[in-house]
Amino acid sequence: MKRSSMAALAGAALGGYAATRIYRRAKLQQIPPGAHVVILGAGFGGLAAAKRLARLTGGRARITLVDRNNYHLFTPMLYQVASCSIVPYDVAVQLRPLLSPRGVHFRKAAVTGIDFDRRQVETDTGAVGYDYLVIALGSTTNYFGNSSAERHAMPVKSLEDGLAIRNHVIDVLEEASQCTDSDERRALLTFVIVGGGATGVETAGAMSEVVRHVMAKDYPNLRNSECRVIVVEAGPKLLGHMGQSMAKLALEQLQHAGVEVWLNTKANEVGLDCVKTEDGKSPPARTVVWTTGVRAPDVVSRLSLAHGHGGSIEVNDCLQVPGHTNVFAIGDNAHAAVKDVPLLAAAAMQEGVAAADSIVRLLRRQAPVRFRYKNLGTAVSVGHGQGVAEVGGRVIGGLAGWLTWRLVHLARIATFRNKAETLLDWTTAFVYDVETARLDVDAKRRAA
Numbered sequence: 001m002k003r004s005s006m007a008a009l010a011g012a013a014l015g016g017y018a019a020t021r022i023y024r025r026a027k028l029q030q031i032p033p034g035a036h037v038v039i040l041g042a043g044f045g046g047l048a049a050a051k052r053l054a055r056l057t058g059g060r061a062r063i064t065l066v067d068r069n070n071y072h073l074f075t076p077m078l079y080q081v082a083s084c085s086i087v088p089y090d091v092a093v094q095l096r097p098l099l100s101p102r103g104v105h106f107r108k109a110a111v112t113g114i115d116f117d118r119r120q121v122e123t124d125t126g127a128v129g130y131d132y133l134v135i136a137l138g139s140t141t142n143y144f145g146n147s148s149a150e151r152h153a154m155p156v157k158s159l160e161d162g163l164a165i166r167n168h169v170i171d172v173l174e175e176a177s178q179c180t181d182s183d184e185r186r187a188l189l190t191f192v193i194v195g196g197g198a199t200g201v202e203t204a205g206a207m208s209e210v211v212r213h214v215m216a217k218d219y220p221n222l223r224n225s226e227c228r229v230i231v232v233e234a235g236p237k238l239l240g241h242m243g244q245s246m247a248k249l250a251l252e253q254l255q256h257a258g259v260e261v262w263l264n265t266k267a268n269e270v271g272l273d274c275v276k277t278e279d280g281k282s283p284p285a286r287t288v289v290w291t292t293g294v295r296a297p298d299v300v301s302r303l304s305l306a307h308g309h310g311g312s313i314e315v316n317d318c319l320q321v322p323g324h325t326n327v328f329a330i331g332d333n334a335h336a337a338v339k340d341v342p343l344l345a346a347a348a349m350q351e352g353v354a355a356a357d358s359i360v361r362l363l364r365r366q367a368p369v370r371f372r373y374k375n376l377g378t379a380v381s382v383g384h385g386q387g388v389a390e391v392g393g394r395v396i397g398g399l400a401g402w403l404t405w406r407l408v409h410l411a412r413i414a415t416f417r418n419k420a421e422t423l424l425d426w427t428t429a430f431v432y433d434v435e436t437a438r439l440d441v442d443a444k445r446r447a448a
Ligand SMILES: Cc1cc2nc3c(=O)[nH]c(=O)nc-3n(C[C@H](O)[C@H](O)[C@H](O)COP(=O)(O)OP(=O)(O)OC[C@H]3O[C@@H](n4cnc5c(N)ncnc54)[C@H](O)[C@@H]3O)c2cc1C
Pocket: 040, 041, 042, 043, 044, 045, 046, 066, 067, 068, 069, 071, 072, 073, 075, 076, 077, 078, 079, 109, 110, 111, 112, 136, 137, 138, 139, 156, 157, 198, 199, 297, 299, 330, 331, 332, 333, 343, 344, 345, 346, 347, 348, 379
């Protein structure tokens, strides 16, 4: 390229950059300074909203993010903590280093209520006033009124849940290795996963991997034939709202991995060492993991607003709470007028961005934006080197599905450091065919 054309190109690029800066500054000037935007919940939706708002307001609005934890939990990989595949730090991203450089104020507090009339959020560390509010408090395990499951089954929702399952699995394997009673050993080595949605399938795949690979290596006196992993699903297929072909592939992969899948079977009662199903089966099992679905946390479902499915909040197609134009509900908290928005991390993130855009537009005295969900595909991991994914209408299975799952999730992890640590753990596990996180450490138990 001639020197004169290169100079012209550089000039055009510089001109374009300067014009963008001037345009951006003019846009920022339209935002009156000082408004306080409060975001409740630093999950997928809340974090996306905070990052977008910080970028679009350039310090002209005060942004406060409130969460009861000082970390963002990457729930899609929680089952890997439960199955000892990765260490807990891989799925927990520290919030302060992520937010402070962006000028977002973080407040570690548990939200206990919202007073819409006084425009303030009540927390266990005091009240926080707001001009604009984003409710993104996620969901909690839904036991559908089954009190025996609530007492005895283990949920997979928080980091504590993941660690509790991990410690329990290590404990039952240790106990089984010393147990001489064959019935008792069978109960210790039976793992029942209630719910055949994405979380149930992933947990079952990972459990089967642990018991078959780890047991054979670390506990040579335990026999694989004594061990059972069972998925109990009330519906006629796996993977809930996902397509038939994905469900079929997932079923084949689980069965190939030795998992028993009981479709059209409802778990009725969970005891300390047994699960009873509606059709009369009762496998003795010391481990029952409950993954049947989610509902809004009490602090959300108790708000005096119109509620939709599972206590979520009814919103209009701009994600605003009817009657409160300055309040938005997103992610698992939003029961959208727009249909077919699944309770997924990708949807929560898109909604967080849309809510932030609308708040900035309201600050500039413009109309909010309508939310449109873009389905970018889904992926489910089904144990070691196996998975199913649906991208652009195409269903991929086996190793390709598993690799797609890993790529998608690696891309979504919030910081480079967490991405690198996860990748390292995965590589170690894959290359050496061993898991990296099987230390039997439980701070609470040791202290007791
Ligand atoms: C085990 C599991 C696996 C999943 N796998 C996938 C997957 O593979 N792909 C996918 O797309 N989706 C997956 N999901 C769903 C996905 O995690 C949710 O749809 C998504 O997290 C919803 O985002 P959110 O922002 O609404 O809520 P969340 O991400 O759950 O965030 C809610 C935040 O609110 C905070 N909070 C809650 N109550 C309070 C309170 N009272 N005070 C202060 N803070 C509070 C929580 O600490 C949390 O940080 C999975 C979910 C689970 C449980």
